[in-house]
Amino acid sequence: MELKSVQLTIPEGANLIFGQSHFIKTVEDLYEAIINTNPSIEFGIAFCEASGERLIRVEGNDEAMKAAATENALAVGAGHTFFIFLRKGFPINILGRIKDVPEVVTLFCATANPVQVILAESEQGRGVLGVIDGGSPLGIEGPEGVEWRHSLLRKFGYKR
DSSP states (O other), X not given: OEEEEEEOOOOTTOXXXXXXXXXXXXXXXXXXXXXXXXXXXXXXXXXXXXXTTOOEEEEESOHHHHHHHHHHHHHHOOTTEEEEEEESSOHHHHHXXXXXXXXXXXXXXXXXXXXXXXXXXXXXXXXXEEEEESOOOOSOOOHHHHHHHHHHHHHTTSOO
8 A cells, every 4th residue: 555645736716625425426416515505606526436437527617617626536536535616605605515415425625725635545546544734833823813813704704
C-alpha cells in the first residue's frame, strides 16, 4: 500500500464540498438537492463510480464548475467520492440538504481554502484517509478578531 497526497485545484471565487457516497444515482440526487435549495448557485458535480463501468458521472448548471469537479475527481480517483464546486453561494447554504441525501456517507470538507487529499492506494484502488483543509492556526483570537468575525458574518447576512 502506498500513501499519496493530491492537491485539489479550486477555481478563483469558488467553494468546494468533497464527500463520499455509495450509489450511482448520487450525482442526480445531489443535483436536485442543490437546485431545489438555491437555483441561483452556479455548480458542478463529479461522482466517481466504484464498480461497473467505474466512470466519473458529471452534472451541474455551470460548465466551469463541472470542469473543476471533473478535473479534481480524476486527480483523486477514489471510488464513490464526489466533488461539488460552487459559486454565487456558500457551502453553508446547501450542506444541510447535501447531508440529507440518503446515499451520502460522509463529508470530508466544505471550503474555499487550499485542500490536500490524503490517499491510500492498493492493488484494488484508492481510498481517502482524510484531508488537509487550509493551514494550521497561528494564534488565539483576541478582541479585534472577534470584532472582525462578527462584522464579516453581518456583511454576509448571517447575523444582524
